[in-house]
Structure formats: C-alpha cells, structure tokens
Amino acid sequence: MYDLSVITNWIHELLLSVMPGWLATTVECVAIGVALLLVYALLALFYIYFERKVCAAFQCRLGPNRVGPMGLLQSFADMFKMLIKEVIRLKHIDRFLFALAPYLVIIASMLSFAVLPWGNGLQILDFNIGIFFLIAVSSIGVLGILLAGWSSNNKFTLIGALRSGAQMVSYELSIGLSVLTMVAFAGTMSVTGIVEEQKDLWFIFSGHIPAIIAFVIYLIAGTAETNRGPFDLPEAESELTAGYHTEYSGIHFGFFYLAEYLNLFIVSGVATLLFFGGWMPLHIPGWDGFNAVMDFIPSVVWFIGKAIALSFVIIWFKWTFPRLRIDQLLNLEWKYLLPINLFNLVLMVLVIVYGLHF
Amino acid sequence: MVSLEIFGIQNSTLAVVAALTGVALVAAALWVAGLIAPRSFNPQKGEAYECGIPTRGESMSQFKVGYYLYAILFLMFDVETVFLFPWAVRVKELGVDGLVGIAVFFGILVLGLVYAWRKGALEWK
Numbered sequence: 001m002y003d004l005s006v007i008t009n010w011i012h013e014l015l016l017s018v019m020p021g022w023l024a025t026t027v028e029c030v031a032i033g034v035a036l037l038l039v040y041a042l043l044a045l046f047y048i049y050f051e052r053k054v055c056a057a058f059q060c061r062l063g064p065n066r067v068g069p070m071g072l073l074q075s076f077a078d079m080f081k082m083l084i085k086e087v088i089r090l091k092h093i094d095r096f097l098f099a100l101a102p103y104l105v106i107i108a109s110m111l112s113f114a115v116l117p118w119g120n121g122l123q124i125l126d127f128n129i130g131i132f133f134l135i136a137v138s139s140i141g142v143l144g145i146l147l148a149g150w151s152s153n154n155k156f157t158l159i160g161a162l163r164s165g166a167q168m169v170s171y172e173l174s175i176g177l178s179v180l181t182m183v184a185f186a187g188t189m190s191v192t193g194i195v196e197e198q199k200d201l202w203f204i205f206s207g208h209i210p211a212i213i214a215f216v217i218y219l220i221a222g223t224a225e226t227n228r229g230p231f232d233l234p235e236a237e238s239e240l241t242a243g244y245h246t247e248y249s250g251i252h253f254g255f256f257y258l259a260e261y262l263n264l265f266i267v268s269g270v271a272t273l274l275f276f277g278g279w280m281p282l283h284i285p286g287w288d289g290f291n292a293v294m295d296f297i298p299s300v301v302w303f304i305g306k307a308i309a310l311s312f313v314i315i316w317f318k319w320t321f322p323r324l325r326i327d328q329l330l331n332l333e334w335k336y337l338l339p340i341n342l343f344n345l346v347l348m349v350l351v352i353v354y355g356l357h358f
Numbered sequence: 359m360v361s362l363e364i365f366g367i368q369n370s371t372l373a374v375v376a377a378l379t380g381v382a383l384v385a386a387a388l389w390v391a392g393l394i395a396p397r398s399f400n401p402q403k404g405e406a407y408e409c410g411i412p413t414r415g416e417s418m419s420q421f422k423v424g425y426y427l428y429a430i431l432f433l434m435f436d437v438e439t440v441f442l443f444p445w446a447v448r449v450k451e452l453g454v455d456g457l458v459g460i461a462v463f464f465g466i467l468v469l470g471l472v473y474a475w476r477k478g479a480l481e482w483k
Contacts, residue, residue, distance in 0.1 A: 025367060032372065033379040040383070083387070086395050091404035092413075103384050110380035111373065125376065127369050132443055153418055154406045166425045169432040176439040184446035246407050251391040255384055327482030330428060334480045338435070342468065349460075353453055 004299070005121025032124060040113060040262060047261040048075040050308070051315055058319040082257075085250035090152075093247065097151035102248075102255035104144030109262045111137040116269045117191050117278045119299035130191035131183060134270065135176055138225075141259065142168040148256070149244035160243030163233055163326055167224055170333040171231075174221035177341040178214040181348045182274045185211065185357070195278035200285055202277040206358040210348035215275045217337055217344070222267035223314050224329070226260065230321035231329060268310035272303060276310075279303040427479055438467050 015024040049064065049072065056063025064071030090098075114124040115134045127133050142165055149161020185207050186194045197203075204211050224231040235243030245256045272278060279299035283291045324332070351357055406413040441463070449456050474480060 028367060029371070029375045033375050033382070036376060036379045037383055040379075083391050084394050084396070085391075086397060087388070087391055088403050090406075092406055094418075103381060106384050107377050107380035110383070111376050114372070114376040125369055125372050133373075150418065152406075153416070154408060154413075156408065158418070158421065162421055162425045166428045169436075170428055173432060173435050173439070176436065180439060180442055180446050183443065184449045187447060187450045189443065189447055241407065250395060251387050254387070330482055331480070334428075334431070335475070338471065342464070342471075346464070349449055349457055352449055353457055 003121045004119050008121065036110065036114060036124065040110065041258075043265055044258045044261045045075040045079065047265060047311070048078065048257075050311070051261070054312060054315045055319065058316070079254070082251050082254040087250040087252050090247060092153045094151040094153065097147045098247075101144045101148035101151065102252060104147065105141050105259045106255055108137055108139075108141035108144065109259045109266060111140075112266050112270075113262060115191060116266065116303075117195050117273060118303055119279045122300065123191065126192055127190065128193075129189045131179055131189050131194065131270075131274075134191075135172075135179060138263075138266065139168075139172055141263070142172075145244050148248070152244070152247035154247055156240045156242075157244050157246050160235060160240045160246070164227060164235075164244055166326070167227070167231060167233070167329060170330060171221040171224040171337075174217050174333060174337045174341055175225060177338075177345060178218040178221065179270075179274065181210060181214045181341075181345050182207070184345070184348055185352060191273060191278070194273060195280055198277035198280050200283055201358060202275065202280070202282070204275040207348070207351070208357065210344050210351055211275060213340065213344045214348070215271065217341055218271055218274070219310075219313070220337065221333075222271060223317055224333075226263040226267055226314075228260075228264065228314060229318035230324055232318075233323055233326060233329065264311055264314060265307060268307040268314065269303070271310050272306040276306050277302075424482055431474055431479065434470060435467075 012024070012028065015027055019027070052074070053063045053071075055061075064074035067073045067077045111125075112134050115127075115130055115137075117123045125133070145168070146161050146165045149157040149159075149164070152158075182194075182203060183189055185203060186197045188194060188197070198206075200206075204215055207214075223229045227235060235245070240246070245253055248256065279302050281291070281294035281297060281299075281302055283294065442460070445452075445456065445460055452459075
C-alpha cells in the first residue's frame with residue numbers, strides 16, 4: 001500500500017528549492033484550496049447525476065440520458081443553467097443575513113470535507129481531535145439554514161427553517177453519541193488514529209453488536225441530518241414549496257443544493273471512517289493472500305468507493321420509506337434513538353473494559 | 359502513530375484555508391452569476407413567493423414554543439457529550455474505575471431525560 005505523503009513531501013521539497021519558505025507555504029495553501037474546490041465541485045456534480053440515475057432506476061425510468069453519453073454531462077449543464085439564471089433582488093428580506101446564510105452552509109460543509117481521510121497520507125486537516133472538530137464544524141450548517149429561513153421573511157421558509165433546526169439539532173445528538181461510542185472503542189479522536197486502529201479489522205466487525213447498533217443509529221441520524229429521504233420535511237415540497245430556500249434564486253439556491261449533496265457525501269464519509277475503516281482495505285485475519293490482493297487497490301479508491309456505496313443506501317431510504325410527521329420525527333429521536341444510544345454506549349464500554357471485542 | 363501535517367503546514371492554518379475556500383467558492387460563483395445572468399426589473403418579482411396574492415403581515419413573528427424546548431434539551435445533552443469525549447478517549451486505560459466514575463454522571467443525565475419525559479417536554483402538542 002503506497003503512502004501518498006511521499007508525493008506531497010516531494011512537492012514540498014521541490015517548492016522549497018526554488019522559492020523562500022513563506023512563499024512556498026502560500027503556494028501550498030493556494031494549491032490546497034484549489035484542490036479542495038475542484039474535488040468539492042466535481043463530487044457534487046457526480047452526486048447530482050448519481051442520485052438522479054439511482055432514483056430513476058428505483059422508479060423504472062431511464063433518468064438523464066440526453067446530454068452527453070448516458071447523460072453524464074447533465075449536471076454540468078444544470079450548473080451552467082443555474083449560473084445564467086437571474087439572482088432576484090427581493091424587497092422584503094433582511095439583506096445581510098440573507099446573503100450570509102449560503103456562506104455559512106458552504107463553509108460548514110467545506111470544513112468537514114477537509115477533515116475526511118481521503119487516502120494513505122492524503123488528508124488535509126489532521127487534528128488530534130479530528131472527529132470532534134468535524135462534529136463541531138458540521139453544526140455550523142444549521143445556523144445557515146435557520147438564518148436563510150428567518151431572513152427570507154416568508155411563512156414557508158420560517159416553518160421550514162424551524163423544522164430543519166429542530167430536526168438537525170435533535171439528530172446531531174444521536175450522531176454525537178454514536179461517534180462517542182466509536183471514539184471510546186478506538187481510544188483516540190484523531191482521524192488518522194481511528195483509521196490506523198482498523199488496520200486488521202474494520203470496527204463494524206471488531207466491535208460486533210455495539211458497533212452495529214451504533215452504525216444503524218448513525219445512518220438514521222445522518223439521513224436526518226442531511227434533510228434527506230424520509231426526513232425531508234423541512235423542504236416538503238407538497239406543504240412548504242421548497243422549505244427554507246424558497247426565496248433563493250439562481251446560483252444563490254445552487255449553494256444550498258451543492259451543500260446538501262456534499263453533506264450526503266460527508267455523512268457517508270464519516271460512517272466509512274468510523275465503521276468501515278476509512279481508506280483501509282478489507283482485511284480478513286489469516287487470509288494473507290486475500291489481504292495482499294486487497295492492498296493493491298489504491299486507498300483513495302477504497303475510501304470513495306465505500307462512501308459512495310453508503311450514499312447509495314441513503315438514497316435507497318428515500319424511495320423506501322414514506323415521509324415522517326414532525327412529532328413522529330422528534331419522538332423517534334428522543335424516545336427511541338437517544339435511550340438506545342445511551343444504553344449502547346454503556347454496552348460498548350462493558351465490551352471494552354472486559355475485552356469482549358475481536 | 360502517524361502524525362501527518364500536509365506540507366508541514368499547521369492544522370489551524372489549514373482550517374482557515376478551508377474556510378476561505380468556502381468563502382471564495384460562494385463569492386466567485388455569485389460574481390460570475392452577476393456577470394452573465396440576465397437582469398430584468400419588475401416590481402412583482404420582489405414579492406414574497408407565497409400564494410400569488412399579496413402577502414399579509416410580517417413573517418418574522420411568533421412561532422411554536424415546541425421548537426425552543428427541543429433546542430434547550432439539545433443544549434443539555436450536547437454539553438454532556440462534550441464532557442464525555444475526554445473520558446471516552448481514556449476508557450481503555452481507566453478500566454472498571456472509569457466505568458464506576460462515569461456511571462454517577464451518566465445517572466444524573468438519564469434522570470434529566472426521564473424528568474423531561476415525565477414533564478411532557480417530549481410531547482408534540
């Protein structure tokens with residue numbers, strides 16, 4: 001398994017040999033920013049296409065198939081369409097907060113995006129409290145949504161934003177607690193550390209019952225956190241037009257759209273990191289030949305592949321379950337998921353303390 | 359354990375870079391849209407997108423208190439998670455002692471949830 005930090009180190013040495021240190025650092029920062037932006041945009045475009053194709057498959061349709069081969073260029077066309085739409089100036093809004101909201105939503109998803117472990121030695125932000133940082137920054141997004149709904153000065157957006165706020169803060173609790181369960185199991189909060197711990201066996205296998213419970217809760221809470229699937233009542237189109245982003249037009253709306261798809265990737269990425277070994281290949285103890293074959297697949301492919309497979313499951317939810325009502329939604333979180341989660345944490349600690357894991 | 363700082367740049371700097379990238383994305387896209395998007399002026403376009411008829415009253419008004427109640431409950435449990443994280447990292451070394459220690463904290467917390475439940479704070483009325 002090759003270490004990609006060799007490449008970054010080489011670039012660093014190369015830059016240092018031709019320019020002073022501070023300039024090299026600046027160039028590297030700009031390069032990181034550009035790379036982040038490119039991956040962010042390309043993944044969002046891919047996800048829009050992917051979701052539309054998957055939805056079409058579930059409904060026995062073809063999905064986008066006109067623009068480019070198999071409709072592959074459809075999301076590029078959509079992006080340009082969004083760019084050339086007019087950004088309408090509204091007269092009844094709170095201008096400053098209205099303009100601020102998309103920034104907050106995008107910054108939140110960009111920061112959590114940077115924490116993900118993309119591959120061996122390919123990770124931008126690597127705090128020793130990585131996963132904690134991720135939870136902290138991803139909750140900035142809810143501020144953006146609340147501001148968007150409030151500043152629009154529209155009844156639909158206000159109701160949409162409040163529903164979204166209540167839903168996101170409630171389910172953040174479940175996300176926090178299932179992450180906590182896995183942090184207790186890993187014994188570290190550093191993203192690299194968590195991935196390294198899963199070298200021999202992914203946590204979902206080595207942590208058996210408590211890890212599986214934590215995973216199921218994480219998946220439910222993650223779906224709710226991204227306002228998707230059966231939990232899409234903040235933007236329930238039959239009741240609230242489009243929820244909190246009703247008043248946004250053109251590219252201004254595009255930011256919410258972009259962040260929503262990226263959040264889907266981030267939620268699946270974090271699930272991959274915590275339960276499916278991040279960029280670690282599938283290893284079965286004792287099967288040395290098999291493990292060696294798996295090592296040949298690059299780590300980036302492992303990470304993105306696992307994340308996309310999990311996203312597929314989340315998209316699948318959307319077409320399987322009917323939309324919940326707000327009281328059912330909050331009951332599910334506070335009366336079922338939260339007590340189960342607290343119990344599961346105790347179970348996990350017992351498993352750790354008495355060494356009952358693999 | 360591997361400690362990786364890409365290009366040897368500190369993580370806090372990189373966090374600022376990532377945040378600035380987000381700002382740059384929004385600002386650049388808005389700028390491009392401002393250059394190529396058409397503009398047309400019509401007083402009707404500035405109206406709220408509601409039902410077609412003129413909007414009545416302010417929308418930044420009172421809302422259901424239930425949302426607020428859930429936010430307060432969330433604060434309680436979220437702060438609790440912050441306290442639990444340092445313990446979770448050390449739980450392997452602490453062993454049974456750590457388990458007993460946190461059980462007291464945990465018990466108080468569960469009592470809080472039970473109280474909120476019995477008080478009917480979790481009912482959506």
